[in-house]
Amino acid sequence: MSDREVLARLRAELGDALDTTDASLEAARADKSGHASIGRPLAVMHARSVEDVQATLRIASATGTPVVTRGAGTGLAGGANAGPGEIALSVRAMDRILEVRPDDLLAVVEPGILNADLNRALAEHGLWWAPDPASRDISTVGGNIATGAGGLLCAKYGVVRDAVLGVDLVLADGRLLHLGHRTVKGVTGLDLTSLVIGSEGILGVVVAATLKLRRLVPGEVCTIAATFTDVGTAASACSAVTATGLQPAIMELLDAAALTYVAAFISALGTFLYYVMLLLGNNRRDE
Numbered sequence: 001m002s003d004r005e006v007l008a009r010l011r012a013e014l015g016d017a018l019d020t021t022d023a024s025l026e027a028a029r030a031d032k033s034g035h036a037s038i039g040r041p042l043a044v045m046h047a048r049s050v051e052d053v054q055a056t057l058r059i060a061s062a063t064g065t066p067v068v069t070r071g072a073g074t075g076l077a078g079g080a081n082a083g084p085g086e087i088a089l090s091v092r093a094m095d096r097i098l099e100v101r102p103d104d105l106l107a108v109v110e111p112g113i114l115n116a117d118l119n120r121a122l123a124e125h126g127l128w129w130a131p132d133p134a135s136r137d138i139s140t141v142g143g144n145i146a147t148g149a150g151g152l153l154c155a156k157y158g159v160v161r162d163a164v165l166g167v168d169l170v171l172a173d174g175r176l177l178h179l180g181h182r183t184v185k186g187v188t189g190l191d192l193t194s195l196v197i198g199s200e201g202i203l204g205v206v207v208a209a210t211l212k213l214r215r216l217v218p219g220e221v222c223t224i225a226a227t228f229t230d231v232g233t234a235a236s237a238c239s240a241v242t243a244t245g246l247q248p249a250i251m252e253l254l255d256a257a258a259l260t261y262v263a264a265f266i267s268a269l270g271t272f273l274y275y276v277m278l279l280l281g282n283n284r285r286d287e
């Protein structure tokens with residue numbers, strides 16, 4: 001089927017969810033990896049509901065058109081990059097929190113909600129979804145699930161795999177599956193939720209997720225820094241901390257190369273701020 005016919009079918013069934021503007025097609029070629037596909041995709045579909053996702057996939061299957069699912073496009077592996085002849089299916093607009101159950105420590109969300117937005121809303125209930133990729137302000141929960149994301153706190157509080165009870169998944173032919181459970185003890189059957197986590201969209205589109213929450217940790221954060229003569233000694237110190245049974249929220253080892261970059265950055269920032277202040281001072285004198 002020609003590209004024109006595929007677009008006509010998408011437009012007929014999904015109306016203004018279909019986006020073929022230059023800017024959107026261009027943006028869908030790349031993620032934050034710095035790499036882009038060789039050309040623009042056929043269309044960007046902005047799904048607003050599960051039904052939109054199902055309809056897009058049904059048309060794509062019937063017409064043999066490849067689909068690339070997209071959250072916020074912060075991935076670093078090119079998995080969300082759509083190319084010529086492909087449909088970029090964005091779920092970013094599906095960003096509702098469908099349910100929060102503080103007593104059961106779970107929430108049900110749509111995939112397009114940003115990790116940080118979810119956590120801001122959960123904080124009002126004294127709750128928290130622990131996976132914390134450094135991109136949490138700009139990446140979606142669906143993308144976190146599809147990449148199996150981990151973050152700085154993962155050694156203590158786990159990665160995405162430890163914090164998802166179930167997902168709703170739309171298959172390539174448009175069928176909707178409800179996978180997983182709503183309780184920690186729900187362990188019967190094949191663990192298909194785990195299969196979906198980290199599958200980068202190749203098994204289907206995550207259209208909802210049941211998340212396992214934690215209560216917010218009370219108290220002040222205490223940061224301790226220590227310096228060592230070499231990396232080997234620093235690594236031994238990390239092992240020694242773990243051996244005591246203490247569990248720091250984050251333990252980060254910066255080697256000499258990393259410290260050199262940090263120092264260079266701080267020095268460049270200082271010089272920049274110095275000139276900004278100078279410029280502001282001159283402008284004030286001119287007034």
Ligand SMILES: Cc1cc2nc3c(=O)[nH]c(=O)nc-3n(C[C@H](O)[C@H](O)[C@H](O)COP(=O)(O)OP(=O)(O)OC[C@H]3O[C@@H](n4cnc5c(N)ncnc54)[C@H](O)[C@@H]3O)c2cc1C
Binds near residue numbers: 031071133142144
């Ligand atoms: C500054 C920065 C810091 C980062 N830090 C971390 C970090 O600490 N830890 C870490 O793990 N990653 C990190 N990342 C990588 C990236 O942010 C994560 O992989 C994030 O989980 C991707 O989410 P996204 O919404 O941007 O997904 P996208 O980039 O849009 O998509 C990523 C992949 O998931 C698929 N996908 C997206 N949504 C769905 C869905 N609903 N259903 C099915 N498949 C889907 C896409 O097809 C693609 O294969 C970082 C990236 C940046 C730019």
